[in-house]
Amino acid sequence: MPAKPPTQPLAERPAKQDVLQPGQLFLGDLDGVHRRLLVRAIRRVLSIELAELTYAQIIDGLPTGDVAFDSRVQPHGYAPNFHPIGSAHDELCPGMMEKARQFREEFQPELLAFNSKLLHEYRACSPDSRGFKTRLVEMMAVAVHQIAVILFELDTSVHKNDGIAQWAPPKDDELYWYRHPDGPLPTLFSHPWYKDHHQYPRGVADMVGYWAEARILGGVVLFDRRDPNVEPKADPEAFYLHPDRDGVTYRICQLRPEQQQALLNFLLADEPPSTSPLPLLPGMEKRSRVDPEEPILSTGIYRDPWERKDRPPSMGDARLKDVYPRLEYPDRDDWYEAGLRARNRLWKSQGGSEGE
Structure with missing residues (x-):
């Protein structure tokens, strides 16, 4: 039986977020219209039902079974009838949605911390x-991430002793243990491309933050960090999402113009739309897509340079499949070019040099 949840209001508990990390500033250091618009945008995102459900799962300590398997990479690669999360947590434990709503009502966005460079750049921009x-979109995404971090670090899980999060495949599953010699990840709140917790500033809690971004916003929010003076195709004002949902591409996708405008309208309009555009999910449109298999400093599409390690070819490369995956590549030419990149990467890993 799950442990009885603690009764102290979540927003009153001490959090690591109360202490600034080097190079950070609190949102409360902003003033005027910049502060008002950002706080309003954050509160709008927190108000949607999907955000409530996502944060309630973190307070609970486990994702529900349907959410855990709504991923391109299911837990340990197992079907729901194998992993206990598929049947042991069909719904939230009692009171968790209420706790999430209480936290939202009591939470003070002014205590969120942001990279000082980002905050200064935001403050220097004219609101139009x-x-x-x-x-503003970047700071909103960081806020969604940080709130998940805060909730996870409050350690409210009522599932600490039921073994669900720690479950591992049997030792005779040689492929799993070859690929995962250290066993299961420390949490089931994970995006398959954002699990390098050993190098994250907040460790495992940042894994949870990336998962929450993908659930609420439609993907981890990324940007074009290339220098326009060096790369003519660079667009520093473009938004990208790295989704993780069953039936949705695993590739990084630039938002369509109408998606970008819908998001901005939701965040900035004096009277918000009656329905939220979130989550924003890519379809079959031929928009700019980026291979997550490629090093992030090579593609230039990322938010923070430490968010994903380069993946060794030994982990496999979906771009090498022979069957045309239209879900990933609406354009066949893009598929062909991705295959060339994959083969070149594999060749170099085996000691070859580019161009041979």
């Missing part, structure tokens, strides 16, 4: 500029 909108 494209740069302002891009930085």
Whole structure:
């Protein structure tokens, strides 16, 4: 039986977020219209039912079974009838949605911390500029991430002793143990491309933050960090999402213009739309897509340079499949070019040099 949840209001408990990390500033250091618009945007995202459900699962300590398997990479690669999360947690434990709502009502966004460079750039932009909108979206995404971090670090899980999160496949599953010699990840709140917790500032809690971004927003929010003076195709004001949902591409996708505008309208309009555009999910449109298999410093599409390690070819490469996967590549030419990149990467890993 799950442990009885603690009764102290979540927003009153001490959190690591109360202490600034080097190079950070609190949202409360902003003033005027920049502060008002950002706080309002964050509160709008927190108000949607999907955000409530996502944060309630973190307070609970486990994702529900349907959410755990709504991923391109299911837990340990097992079907729901194998992993206990598929049947042992069909719904939230009692009171968790209420706790999430209580936290939302008591939470003070002014205590969120942001990279000082990002905050200064946001403050320097005119509210009607494209740069302002891009930085507001980035700060909103960081806020969604940080709130998940805060909730996870409060350690409210009522499933600490039921073994569900720690479950591992049997030792005779040689392929699993070859690929995962250290066993299961420390949490089931994970995005398959954002699990390098040993190098994250907040460790495992940042894994949970990336998972929450993908659930609420539609993907981990990324940006074009290339220098326009060096790369003519760079667009520093473009938004990208790295989704993780069953039936949705695993590739990084640039938002369609109408998606980008719908998001900005939701965040910035004096009277928000009656329905939320979230989550924003890519379809079959031929928009710019990026291979997550490629090093992030090579593609230039990322938010923070430490968010994903380069993956060794030994982990496999979906781009090498022979069957045309239209879900990933609406354009066949893109599929062909991705295959060339994959083969070149494999060749170099085996000691070859580019161009041979």
